[in-house]
Amino acid sequence: MNKEPLKIDYEKYQLENGLEVILFQDLSLPTVAINIWYRVGSANEKPGKTGFAHLFEHMMFQGSENVPKEGHFKYIQEAGGNLNGSTSIDRTNYYESVPANYLDLVLWLESDRMGYLLPSLTQEKLTNQKDVVMNERRQRYENQPYGLSWEKIFSNLFTSNHPYHWPTIGWMKDIEQFELDDVRNFFKTYYSPANASLVLGGNFDKANAKNLIEKYFSEIPGFNSAPKVIAPNQKLNETIKINFEDNVQLPRIYFAWHSDRMFGVNDAALDLLSEILSTTKNSRFQKSLIFEKQIAQEISSFQYSAKHSGSFLIYSTPKPNISIDQIKENIFFEINNLIKHGVNEEELLRAKNGLKSAYIYSLQKIDVVIDHLNHYNYFLKEPDSFIYDLQRYENVTPDDVINAASKYLQSSFVELRVLPKK
Amino acid sequence: MIDRSKIPLPRKEFSFSIPEIKILKLHNGLEIYFVKKENLPIVQLSFISFAGSINDPVEKYGTGFLTSLLIDEGAAEYDSLQLNNELEKLGTISSININHDVFSLGILSLKENFERSLQLLSKIIFEPRLEQKDFDREKKKILDKILQLKDEPSYIATTNFEKLIFANTKYSNPEIGNSHSVNNISLDDVKNFYYNFFQFSASVILVGNITESETYELFNKYFSQWKSPNKSWDEELNIITRPKKSIYLINKKESAQTELRIGHLSKNRFADDYYSCKVMNTILGGQFSSRINLNLREKKGFTYGVGSSFHYNLKYGYFGIATAVNIQNTSEAILEILFEIEEIRRNISQDEVDFAKSYLTKQFPSKFETYSQISKNISPLILYSLPIDYYKDYTAKIQSVELKDAILSANENIFPEDIIVLAVGDKNIIVPQISKNFDIEIIELDLDGLKST
Missing domain, CATH: 3.30.830.10 (Metalloenzyme, LuxS/M16 peptidase-like)
Structure with a gap:
């Protein structure tokens, strides 16, 4: 089989604050797409605080210092773009794709919430998204046939001190109890440019894209405060x-x-x-x-x-x-x-x-x-x-x-x- | 520090032209909607016939669906496992689907394996074995699947809602059938349905890294035996009367949520105000930042998500809102939805119309990115007999919708007095809430949509 299409021509570099940047140009497309991974997932949570990485992902769509509550979705959709995010055990990602002339918009939005999420945080937003996430848990797991099977399996396969013991969506009783301080601490611990990588793909001018990434992201201070995940060796002694x-x-x-x-x-x-x-x-x-x-x-x-x-x-x-x-x-x-x-x-x-x-x-x-x-x-x-x-x-x-x-x-x-x- | 307070303006718009769609006509009349796309070594093909499930014999609903499962269980010199092995070896993905209107067979293959994949597809279409032992196995599989679907709240809600909406027409039964109707189906019924397949007009959609002359050559080689009939479904439209405003309930003990379906019969795809209706629905519930989703999710927190849409099939259409809500908030959620339905008829702002038009037109280029997206965009041209240059003025048609058109379309497409509500969830928690808020009798149905006694 010809493997030519699988060869990806990219450029990778790092900003001074530690943000990794990967550029992959494809001028045949009318769009530009951004994808940011933060190196934090449900494995970084502690017992009693499960589901928080995912709830936090929801909070990232609730606006930031310069973006109103419903603004993130609205601006991207008005530009004809698509967007979402997802949380797994090991990482959280956020992505948008927009017509190529809206590159500035996505960089502005992503950098504003990477650097300036907390000033816009309110109890009302948190209460609302806790309700949304509890309904997500009900819709995707509790109200589905066999929907609770995976969390039963993993909480038995992995011991309670292992970070894969609990489900990414979290236990309902933990979701109910999250407070504003949890959001603040999580942001200050994990949402650093030094703990993230940004990939830009599609139709853009490389020099211009580099300038814009520098402009929007370089002023965000980088820090390395994420504690290391400890995953003890696992072995079942009996079935x-x-x-x-x-x-x-x-x-x-x-x-x-x-x-x-x-x-x-x-x-x-x-x-x-x-x-x-x-x-x-x-x-x-x-x-x-x-x-x-x-x-x-x-x-x-x-x-x-x-x-x-x-x-x-x-x-x-x-x-x-x-x-x-x-x-x-x-x-x-x-x-x-x-x-x-x-x-x-x-x-x-x-x-x-x-x-x-x-x-x-x-x-x-x-x-x-x-x-x-x-x-x-x-x-x-x-x-x-x-x-x-x-x-x-x-x-x-x-x-x-x-x-x-x-x-x-x-x-x-x-x-x-x-x-x-x- | 940079000034972040203002939203950055877009730069100069890129020009975009949708891929050119050509119709290649074979000697036998078969039409191939052809798009050449070269960025990857991929070919995507769909063979679409108007032999949909509405052709199921009465009391044997599910015949078309069963035929779609059986048709690739062995063909020509290959038995079922051998045939699938041939496709698996190539890494070709085949998909066979049926809905009420059309029966479609598709393959996604690497360019280097396309000829062999097409040859195998032609064997499936022209020489399926349709043997008794395979029939027995697939029929049992469907009956057991129907049993399992009783566990799926969203399936129960959607199929029973459509049953209420489409009343006594052929669209009221799910394609898969029900346990009673599937039990009635024999191998001969499937053979008749398969024979029927060749009585209906069909077309091909081909999007791939392949030339026109290669396409002609391959199709002349493997599809020469196709005799193009031109029959399409011409049955008289049953006149359905909209059921009057009602609330229906299907009891699902201990459910964690209530599945809600709310709506009524609507105009079909051929309505003159299709575009203004699309703009209006975008504002009401057609995307994340819509009124209904912002209200029920981002303000009230009743749900993970809610949307509204106009569902079209060949003959009918219906307007429907679908969501799953926290069971404690069932009645409040219904009230909020009914409020939004009334409100959209009273007022829409210029900003909302501008947003919807911007959303619909600017996302247009991104709908032509992948091989399968392009193919999917071509199928309405076939289904609704739209002109081949249909997409050329798509954005202009959206742009031409004005505020007054949007308001008019809300009044001419959404009818609060005809709304029916179906709730699927725990009766003991839902009924007291609804009785408190609505002065209307709740009609209870069983899982098969029949009135409980």
């Missing part, structure tokens, strides 16, 4: 089994193992393992449980890797009148079969080709490309790592997949059974 009753028609079973972290030596092999096990109609789980035996309604597996740790997850919903135990038996049969008899070249190639094409498809959108540059910069210190990343998958051999499966999936695990309420 943990949890039963949970939910308003569902069909039960569902979940398995979770500790695995390798993002870009760890086994990370790519574990991604390919999940492809081979469950992604396509010909994958082992789907072929056996859904197509041939017809005992499962759905089955999925994935390698969920992050900065400090990773986990490998499998879940399946049995067909009506099929027992969860039968599903479990079949899942373990397939895993053991793979470890014992190996992976054939054809299924590995199929999995690799699927991943490779997905890479090319993902380059269609400038927002996605620049978020990827930030992702690689954060984890690898090298924004242009598309080819490196793809090479990780190409290098994986059938033995690597077997070794990863036997190393991680033969240990103790968390087993969650979601059962229909009687």
Whole structure:
């Protein structure tokens, strides 16, 4: 396959206050897009204060010293732009894309909240966004079938002193109790230019963009006060089994193992393992449980890797009148079969080709490309790592997949059974 | 320190022209809406036929949906797993979808694998196996999916709201069908539906890194057997009367929120005031900074988000507001929404109209960024028989909407007296709130939209 489209021509430098800047010019577009990562996520929270990184992300859209409460959205939308933000366990990002003649606007908005959020902070805004976030938690998790499963799994897989123990959205009782001082302290601890990286992509003049970035961001003082995240080593000494009753028609079973972290030596092999096990109609789980035996309604597996740790997850919903135990038996049969008899070249190639094409498809959108540059910069210190990343998958051999499966999936695990309420 | 107090002005606007759309016509009459796009080695193709679910036989709703699942379960020399293996090896993503109006089959492929992918798609379209064992498996899958959908509050709300809105027309049933209707479907019904597929007109949308002559060559090779019929759905429009203002409730015990759907039947896509209606709805609930979202989310904190839109299908349209609210605030949220519906008819400001027009016109170029976005923008041209140069004067049409047009369109498209409200959530918490605020009988429905007794 021609890898030419994957080569990204970028320029990276740092302002004196520590802000990292990455420029990726694409003059074929009518738009310019900005993407800022702050190196703070829910892993930086403490027990009792969970969900705060995410609530803080909401507060960043509530205006700043020179931007009124509803201004951030309104100005960008009036310019015909798109915008949003997201919070994960390891980082928080903010992004806008606008017609290229609005570059000044996005830099003004992003710099105003990076430097001058606190003067506009009010109790009214915080109370309002706490309500919004509690409704987000209800809508996305509590009112969804099986919606509380992941937080039950991770709070059992990780010990309570590990930063991946709680969900990114936070526990409801913690969200209820946040105060203005929490917002102030969080801002002063984590929202420093020295703790962020800014990627600008699309149609802009490089010299002009550099001048404008200097103009808007360089006066914001940089500081390094973010405490280091401590992630103690995790090992389950025995399998943990949890039963949970939910308003569902069909039960569902979940398995979770500790695995390798993002870009760890086994990370790519574990991604390919999940492809081979469950992604396509010909994958082992789907072929056996859904197509041939017809005992499962759905089955999925994935390698969920992050900065400090990773986990490998499998879940399946049995067909009506099929027992969860039968599903479990079949899942373990397939895993053991793979470890014992190996992976054939054809299924590995199929999995690799699927991943490779997905890479090319993902380059269609400038927002996605620049978020990827930030992702690689954060984890690898090298924004242009598309080819490196793809090479990780190409290098994986059938033995690597077997070794990863036997190393991680033969240990103790968390087993969650979601059962229909009687 | 720089002066930050003023919002920076935009610089000189960049010129933007939308990608050129051409129609390539094959000898057999098949029309290909063609856009050449070269920045990546990608080809995106959609084959769109007017064989939508409204053609489902009576009492066998879901036949089209089942056909869409079965059509790629084996074709020509390949059984189901072999066929999918051929596509998986290429890294080609195939997608087969049906809605009430159209049946579409699409592939997203790397340029180097496009010919093979197209060949496989042609086998799916012209030589599907449609075998009994595959039919039995896929039918059971749908029946179990219908069972699972009983757990999804937003699905229950939307499908039952549409059932109320579209009353006794063919649009009142969800594409997937219901457990009773799907049980009635046989393999012969699917074969008939598939046969029907060839009775309706179809078109192709092709956006890709490929030349016109390559396109002609490939389609002449793999689609020569297509015989272009020109039948489109011509059934008489059932005259539906709007149900009178009512509040409906579906009980979902212990729900954490209430799913709300509020609205009524509206004009269809062909209405003369389509553009002023679009501007008006942008102000009311069409985007984040709209009146309804700023009120219910940013002021009251009742919800994570709320929006309004005019939903169009080929024959009908409806106006609907959708949200999920904290169950304790159900009644207040309904009151606020009803207030906004009344208010938009009374007053709109020039600033709001300017904002909406700016939003709609300036975002226009960004809607043509990806291969799939371009393809998606072409489908309304086919669905509503719009001219090929439709997008050329799109922004001019939006710009021509004046304040008086927006107010007029609110009065001619939104009717507070006809509003129906559907709430899905815990009855014990919702009913006392509503009874306190509304002097109107609450009609309770079961999960299938039938009146509870």
